[in-house]
Amino acid sequence: MPSEILFTRDPQTTLSDFLSKKGYSKVLLIVDEHTKKHCLPLFSASFLEQVNGCVIKSGEEHKNLNTCSDIWRTMTEFEMDRKAVVINIGGGVIGDMGGFCAATYKRGIDFIQIPTTLLSQVDASVGGKLGIDFDHFKNHIGVFKEPEAVIICSTFLKTLDKRELRSGFAEVIKHALIADALAWHKIKEQSLEAQNWDEVIPHSVNIKYLITTEDPTEKGLRKVLNFGHTLGHAVESYFLEKGNRILHGEAIAIGMIVESFLAVEKGFISKDELKEIQNYIISIYGHVHIPDAALDEIINLTLHDKKNEQGAVLFSLLQKIGQANYNVAVSAELMKQSLTYYNTLIG
Ligand SMILES: NC(=O)c1ccc[n+]([C@@H]2O[C@H](COP(=O)([O-])OP(=O)(O)OC[C@H]3O[C@@H](n4cnc5c(N)ncnc54)[C@H](O)[C@@H]3O)[C@@H](O)[C@H]2O)c1
Ligand SMILES: [Zn+2]
Structure with a gap:
């Protein structure tokens, strides 16, 4: 686990205090064009003058080996040695890729995560997973390595797209x-x-922290974090393939509703609890119609999901509200019923 997860309203002071304890030889800040514009102003001009910077292009499509080469080249040009540190200021793309570059440069140097999106603050910055996409495979190349510190400041969210x-x-x-x-x-x-x-945010981070501390390499318990993600990922991939991309969380919102339906069918939660979940989620995310012709395609996509063992589609479902289980086998037929159910919510 990271040495420290620091919640702050003053990221500059928190970072400077941390760095002064460490005595690094060189500091490289990695940002993208959005976090350069919106997040660097939270740091002082005098601090920014003392460090090196690397600006990469924003977007998942740049989370690849080409961008890593640019980052490693910059690190080499700045003659960063094994006592240097990388500071990633950005969303999950910067954190995953900047962390991966640091974890592999000269067999691994220290890095600090300063996540600036809600997703990266509550999810990507905890659990030690780093990586990049390769060909069409998401997060295909990567390592597990913990940052020296994670610095979380909710002020960054003010400039984030709604x-x-x-x-x-x-x-x-x-x-x-x-x-x-x-x-x-x-x-x-x-x-x-x-x-x-x-x-x-601190509460949500703590939940992920506790789960990943107990199961750092996803042998068991950590699978509960896949709730909403088995069918959610498949829905995300389906819309992406059709050129009608929806954001990860928007797909997971659908995934949480359909997988809560599965939990009712398995006898874990009640219909009233399902309604409570679906009503709140739809009040935030609205409803996305899934074409009938897509249902089989989406179900097929879950079969490629890496969580599955021996051909069975294994889900992490709600055992009750506030508790999840994992490795619950679900048939294709029941998955189809759950997607059909979702479509009937608002037709
Ligand atoms: N390592 C993990 O455990 C883990 C977990 C979940 C997701 N991820 C990864 O995280 C990535 C998604 O992360 P994301 O949703 O943060 O996407 P992202 O990094 O692409 O950021 C989304 C957009 O917001 C911009 N942005 C970031 N901070 C901003 C701010 N404060 N103000 C204005 N704009 C800002 C970015 O430039 C980008 O355009 C995916 O690649 C995913 O695989 C990793
Ligand atoms: Zn997710």
Whole structure:
């Protein structure tokens, strides 16, 4: 686990204090054009003058080996040695890729994550997974390595696109549903806009932290984090292939509804609990119609999902609100029923 997860309203002071304890030889900040514009202003001019910078192009399509080569080249040009540090200021793309570059440069140097999207704050920055996409395979090449520190500041979210904020919120909802019924009841009383991020984010991070600490390499328990993701990923991939991309969290929102339907069918949660979940999620995300012709395609996509063992599609479902299980085998027929159910919610 990272040496420290630091929640702050003053990222400059928190970072400077941390760096002064470490005595690094060189500092490289990695940003993209959006975080350069919106997030670097939270740091002082004098600090920015003392460090090196590397600006990469934003977007998942740049989370690849070509961009890594650019980053490694920059690190080499700045003559960074094994006592240098990389600071990633950005969303999950920067964190995953900048972390991967640091973890592999000269067999691994220190890095600090300063996540600036809600998704990267509550999800990507905890758990030690780093990586890049390769050909059409997402997160295909990577390593597990912990950052020296994660510095989380909710002020960054003020400049984040509303749709990106809403997408990250799906992981917050997921964490509450799988691990903390009280948090779920609190969250669902408020709209997205009215959430108190300084309470919600540390709480959500802590849930992921506890789960990943208990199972760092995804042998068992960590699978509960896949709730909403088996069918959710398949829905995300389907829309992507059709050139009608929806954001990760928007797909996971659908995934959480259909997989809650599965939990009802398996006898884990009640129909009323399903309604409570679907009503809140639809109030935030609306409803996306899934074409009938797509259902089989989506089900086939789950068969390629890496979570499956010996051909069975294994799900992480809600055992009850605030607790999840894993390795629950679900048939293609039941998956189809769940997607059909979702489509009937708002037709
Ligand atoms: N390592 C993990 O455990 C883990 C977990 C979940 C997701 N991920 C990865 O995270 C990535 C998605 O992360 P993301 O949703 O943060 O996407 P992202 O990094 O692409 O950021 C989304 C957009 O917001 C912009 N942005 C970031 N911070 C901003 C700010 N404060 N103000 C204005 N604009 C800002 C970015 O430039 C980008 O255009 C995926 O590649 C996914 O695989 C990793
Ligand atoms: Zn997710």
